[in-house]
Amino acid sequence: MRFRALATDFDETLADRAHVARNTLLALARFQNRNGRLVLVTGRELPALREVFPHLERFDCVVLENGALLYVPSTGCEKVLARRPPAAFVRSLHRLGVTPISVGRCVVATVRTHEKLVRKAIREHRLKLRVILNRESLMILPAGVDKGSGLKAALAQLQLSPSQVAGIGDAENDSAFLRRCGFSMAVANAIPTLKKQVDLVTTTETGDGVIEAIETLLGQH
Numbered sequence: 544m545r546f547r548a549l550a551t552d553f554d555e556t557l558a559d560r561a562h563v564a565r566n567t568l569l570a571l572a573r574f575q576n577r578n579g580r581l582v583l584v585t586g587r588e589l590p591a592l593r594e595v596f597p598h599l600e601r602f603d604c605v606v607l608e609n610g611a612l613l614y615v616p617s618t619g620c621e622k623v624l625a626r627r628p629p630a631a632f633v634r635s636l637h638r639l640g641v642t643p644i645s646v647g648r649c650v651v652a653t654v655r656t657h658e659k660l661v662r663k664a665i666r667e668h669r670l671k672l673r674v675i676l677n678r679e680s681l682m683i684l685p686a687g688v689d690k691g692s693g694l695k696a697a698l699a700q701l702q703l704s705p706s707q708v709a710g711i712g713d714a715e716n717d718s719a720f721l722r723r724c725g726f727s728m729a730v731a732n733a734i735p736t737l738k739k740q741v742d743l744v745t746t747t748e749t750g751d752g753v754i755e756a757i758e759t760l761l762g763q764h
Contacts (some may be wrong), residue, residue: 545763546726548580548603548703550694551753552712553587553596555678556730559749561595567750570757571601577761582606582697582708584690584720586677588647589614589621604700609675609682609716610693611649615700624696625649625688628672635664651683677716678734691719711745711756712737728756 549571551557557567571581581602585592586609592599599605605614611625627649636644636653639660645652653661658674658681665672671686698705710717710724713733718740721727727741730752738744743759745752 546709546760547578547707548582548698548701548709549574549757549760550582550584550697550708550710550720550724552690552714552717553583553585553592554713555732555749556711556713556717557583557750557753558596563596563598564750567753568598568601570754574757574761575601579760580701580703582694582701584694584697584710584712584717585609586650586652586675586680586682586690586716588645588650604697606690606693606697606720608647608650609677609684610689610691610719611684612647613693613696613700621648622696623648624693625685627651628670628683628685629668632664632668632670632672635667636661639664649684649688653681653683655679655681657681675716677714682716689719690716691723694720694723709756709760711753713749726760728759730756 582604583602584606600616613622641657641660673686675682705723706725708724709726710721711728713730728743729737729741730745732748745755
């Protein structure tokens with residue numbers, strides 16, 4: 544098998560409306576049975592992910608909070624890869640009427656419609672924060688932290704090089720980690736801009752697209 548690892552996004556890639564189909568899980572197992580390693584790369588926070596996906600142990604590494612947290616299911620080890628924005632900044636978001644707001648170990652998240660207010664708060668506090676879009680969602684993280692930096696940490700943990708990894712995703716924030724992969728893919732339901740950036744676009748959507756991607760990888764020599 545040409546690629547030793549598969550890195551996949553969760554929402555609207557591996558999962559369809561937060562549900563991962565049994566056939567998709569079986570495809571992940573087939574990849575592992577060929578000595579493949581699995582990395583999940585998501586913007587979700589760990590507690591929220593566990594609520595909808597009780598199969599984290601299938602993955603060798605999980606990158607959470609859009610690159611700010613690394614979790615190793617086999618050991619339960621969590622490694623924070625960034626600093627949380629200051630509490631005063633979060634209070635400013637509340638004052639400006641930004642809602643809902645979710646605060647993780649590092650990430651602060653809301654919805655895309657509040658982008659102007661979020662940028663206003665960043666300017667007011669003179670912070671080196673980055674706004675990352677993911678379809679209707681918006682995440683705020685320190686500059687330099689994204690899914691690409693998170694995948695880099697995961698590959699160091701697994702002692703793999705980027706050239707050994709294939710990746711698949713669907714949205715704006717996936718571009719950062721797909722650019723680091725030796726082979727990049729997008730599911731059929733991906734946004735048009737991402738489809739233009741990758742090596743392969745699957746003919747099927749979400750979990751079926753991941754199955755298609757895995758079959759492609761297993762057929763490569």
